[in-house]
Amino acid sequence: MKAGPYRSMRWFWRGHATTLFLLAGLLSAIGLFRGDVVRVEAQSVGAVDLALVLAIDCSYSVDMAEFQLQINGMAEAFRRPEIHEAIAGGPYGRIAVSVVQWSDMEHQALVIPWAIVSGADSAEQLAQFIEVLPRSLAEGGTSIGHAIRYSAQLLNNAPFLAERQVIDIAADGRNNNGGDPRPVRDAVVAQGMTINGLSILNEVPTLDKYFERYITGGPANFVIVANDYSAYSAAIFRKLMREIVGPQVS
Numbered sequence: 001m002k003a004g005p006y007r008s009m010r011w012f013w014r015g016h017a018t019t020l021f022l023l024a025g026l027l028s029a030i031g032l033f034r035g036d037v038v039r040v041e042a043q044s045v046g047a048v049d050l051a052l053v054l055a056i057d058c059s060y061s062v063d064m065a066e067f068q069l070q071i072n073g074m075a076e077a078f079r080r081p082e083i084h085e086a087i088a089g090g091p092y093g094r095i096a097v098s099v100v101q102w103s104d105m106e107h108q109a110l111v112i113p114w115a116i117v118s119g120a121d122s123a124e125q126l127a128q129f130i131e132v133l134p135r136s137l138a139e140g141g142t143s144i145g146h147a148i149r150y151s152a153q154l155l156n157n158a159p160f161l162a163e164r165q166v167i168d169i170a171a172d173g174r175n176n177n178g179g180d181p182r183p184v185r186d187a188v189v190a191q192g193m194t195i196n197g198l199s200i201l202n203e204v205p206t207l208d209k210y211f212e213r214y215i216t217g218g219p220a221n222f223v224i225v226a227n228d229y230s231a232y233s234a235a236i237f238r239k240l241m242r243e244i245v246g247p248q249v250s
Contacts, residue, residue, distance in 0.1 A: 048116065049090030050244060051162035052097050053151040057171040058135060059103040059142040061203060066229045067135050070170065073233030074099075075131035077240050078123045086244040087117060094118035095244060096162065097126060098154055099133070102147035104140030105178030111136050114158060141177030144169060144215055145184040148195060152188045164219075165193045166243050170236070172200035172229075174210050185217050194218030198239055202228040220247035 056070050077083060087095055099112035111133055117123050151167040158165075167188070175181045185195060195218055197211035204210070211223045222242060226235035 047092055047161040047163070048094050048096045049087075049092045049163050050095040050246075051114075051155055051158050051160070051165045052095060052243060053100055053154055053167045054097065055100045055102055055147050055151050055167060055169050057103075057142070057173075058101045058107075058137045058139065059171075059173065060139045061142070061173045062139075064135065066172070069229045069232050070236075071130060071133055073236045075127040076233055077237040078117070078127040078130070080237060081120070083237070083240060083244065084120045084123055086241055087123070088119065089245070091163070096158065096160060099130060100147070100151055100154070101133075101135070101137050102150065103137050103143070105143040105146040107137045107140050108147060108150040109136045110154065114154075114160075142171060142173045142175055143178035144171060144175040145181030146178045148181065148184050148188055148215075152191065152193060155193060156191075164246065167193060167195045168198070168239065168243065169195060169211075169215060170198040170200065170232075171211075172203050172207070174204060174207065175214065181214055185215060189217040192218070194221050196221055196239065196243060197223040198226060198232075198235055199223055200226045200229060200232065200235075 054074065056067075056074075058067065062070075087093065095117050096114050097112070097117055098110060098114050100108060101111050102108045112126070112129050115122070115126050115129070117126055147169060148167060151169075155162075155165045155167070188195060195216050197208075197216045199207040199211045201207055208223050208225045216223055224235050224239040224242075226232045
């Protein structure tokens with residue numbers, strides 16, 4: 001390695017060592033460094049009723065307050081006893097969940113790897129992971145197609161069998177980066193996966209119609225509407241209930 005980059009890295013480490021160690025300790029305490037443990041659990045579980053990728057919009061149109069409302073609403077939903085009962089009612093009594101953040105075509109991040117949720121305790125653990133998630137991506141355009149592609153790769157590489165595979169896309173705007181999302185949507189649907197949408201109408205009043213035409217697809221797909229971010233918590237709860245229980249719920 002050349003002297004210049006090495007010296008820069010050394011001085012960066014000296015200047016930020018305390019901060020990095022404190023951050024590592026915090027993340028370890030809340031379990032976010034336990035990705036390997038989560039994956040081992042997933043490999044040993046055999047099969048699940050549902051493999052669900054929750055994809056969170058981090059594009060330019062989402063400010064920090066709106067990002068936090070998404071995070072809090074998702075965590076609250078997994079604490080609801082109705083969700084626990086819905087999971088228990090499946091043939092296997094367990095689902096697998098991963099969480100992705102996304103913005104433009106170059107930015108997608110897996111922020112929570114596959115976690116097995118089989119009851120109130122594991123749902124609470126997942127909720128704790130979710131509610132402390134930082135925003136991991138720089139703001140960018142809205143590339144829903146690339147978010148779908150990234151999420152489908154996670155499902156294809158999941159270390160377990162799943163009765164149903166679902167990608168859960170939440171967004172407050174149309175795809176404006178990375179090309180037409182329909183070819184990606186169609187390729188993913190052809191694999192037997194379902195793409196559902198949560199359209200937040202604070203900026204685009206007809207976004208749900210756009211989702212129905214360009215984004216969602218696959219068996220029993222649907223779009224849930226939140227009129228604004230304050231309605232996100234109720235909307236994500238309704239969405240999770242339908243996804244967990246399955247196509248028999250209207």
